[in-house]
Amino acid sequence: MHWHILGAGAIGLLWADKLIRSGHQVTLILRNQDKLDQYSGEFSITDDGQETRHKVDAQLASEAEPVSNLLITTKSFASTAAFNSVKSRTSDSTRVLLLHNGMGPQQQLVEENPTLEVWAGSTTDGAYFSAPFILIRAGKGETRIGRLSQQGSEQLFNELNCDQNPLLLETDIISVLWRKLAINCAINPLTALFNCRNGELLKYDDRRAAMAQICKEVEQVASALNITLFDCKLMEQAWNIAELTGQNHSSMQQDVSQGRPTEIETITGYLCQEAERMGINVPANQMTLDAIRSISL
Numbered sequence: 021m022h023w024h025i026l027g028a029g030a031i032g033l034l035w036a037d038k039l040i041r042s043g044h045q046v047t048l049i050l051r052n053q054d055k056l057d058q059y060s061g062e063f064s065i066t067d068d069g070q071e072t073r074h075k076v077d078a079q080l081a082s083e084a085e086p087v088s089n090l091l092i093t094t095k096s097f098a099s100t101a102a103f104n105s106v107k108s109r110t111s112d113s114t115r116v117l118l119l120h121n122g123m124g125p126q127q128q129l130v131e132e133n134p135t136l137e138v139w140a141g142s143t144t145d146g147a148y149f150s151a152p153f154i155l156i157r158a159g160k161g162e163t164r165i166g167r168l169s170q171q172g173s174e175q176l177f178n179e180l181n182c183d184q185n186p187l188l189l190e191t192d193i194i195s196v197l198w199r200k201l202a203i204n205c206a207i208n209p210l211t212a213l214f215n216c217r218n219g220e221l222l223k224y225d226d227r228r229a230a231m232a233q234i235c236k237e238v239e240q241v242a243s244a245l246n247i248t249l250f251d252c253k254l255m256e257q258a259w260n261i262a263e264l265t266g267q268n269h270s271s272m273q274q275d276v277s278q279g280r281p282t283e284i285e286t287i288t289g290y291l292c293q294e295a296e297r298m299g300i301n302v303p304a305n306q307m308t309l310d311a312i313r314s315i316s317l
């Protein structure tokens with residue numbers, strides 16, 4: 021299969037590596053001419069000290085080449101515009117897989133393009149860049165994908181799932197996205213506001229109390245929507261993840277501290293929007309939403 025990847029960040033290139041290793045053809049669609057000029061025609065990935073180089077074509081969205089399989093790994097706030105930038109290159113048989121934090125853009129894509137086959141996923145894989153297009157694999161996680169649209173079949177999963185790219189097929193991907201959203205609501209905005217590592221949320225009474233209140237509200241909204249989160253309380257789950265990733269800076273803490281736009285609108289913003297729709301008060305989440313809006317782009 022030929023896959024176009026929109027979003028050549030860490031997850032995009034991690035997937036490029038997996039797709040190439042499993043026999044697919046890959047083309048990167050880069051954001052602008054500067055990025056294309058910066059790209060030498062290859063990227064490298066280091067996994068367990070072993071470096072692999074891949075020569076991969078790159079192009080701009082404005083090219084005419086048809087897009088049959090599209091992987092979108094941009095930040096959540098950029099994914100709708102990213103899709104629209106190549107929409108004229110797609111057809112009714114195009115298949116799209118979105119892999120990003122947050123919720124909203126995935127459902128929007130399905131609503132706005134009812135003939136499209138749309139998949140969404142959630143991953144705990146980790147990778148980071150040591151320099152542009154030089155990727156270091158940080159940890160092997162789990163990737164769950166599921167179909168969001170009426171269109172399509174399990175064929176896409178079967179084509180992608182292999183030893184080089186092990187995936188889990190989800191029949192209820194919305195619940196999976198909600199679980200990730202719930203954890204992100206609990207950890208990301210607070211780490212950005214307190215400018216701390218994930219583990220440092222657990223060390224102070226005020227941070228723990230804020231996290232507990234956020235978790236309680238998220239559980240109320242999820243339950244009103246009949247979404248089952250975890251076997252245990254969300255606070256317990258979020259605590260475990262904050263502890264496990266204790267030394268990490270969350271993606272939102274990094275975005276805020278580096279002056280980049282954040283994913284707050286598709287994380288806490290989405291939660292608050294759903295709460296309003298269901299007539300539920302979520303003051304702690306609303307407060308963190310307002311606070312992040314006031315300090316970020």
Ligand code: KPL
Pocket residue numbers: 121203204207208218261265268269270271272
């Ligand atoms: O997904 C994350 C993120 O930073 O976006 C968590 C789970 C909080 C880990 O840092």
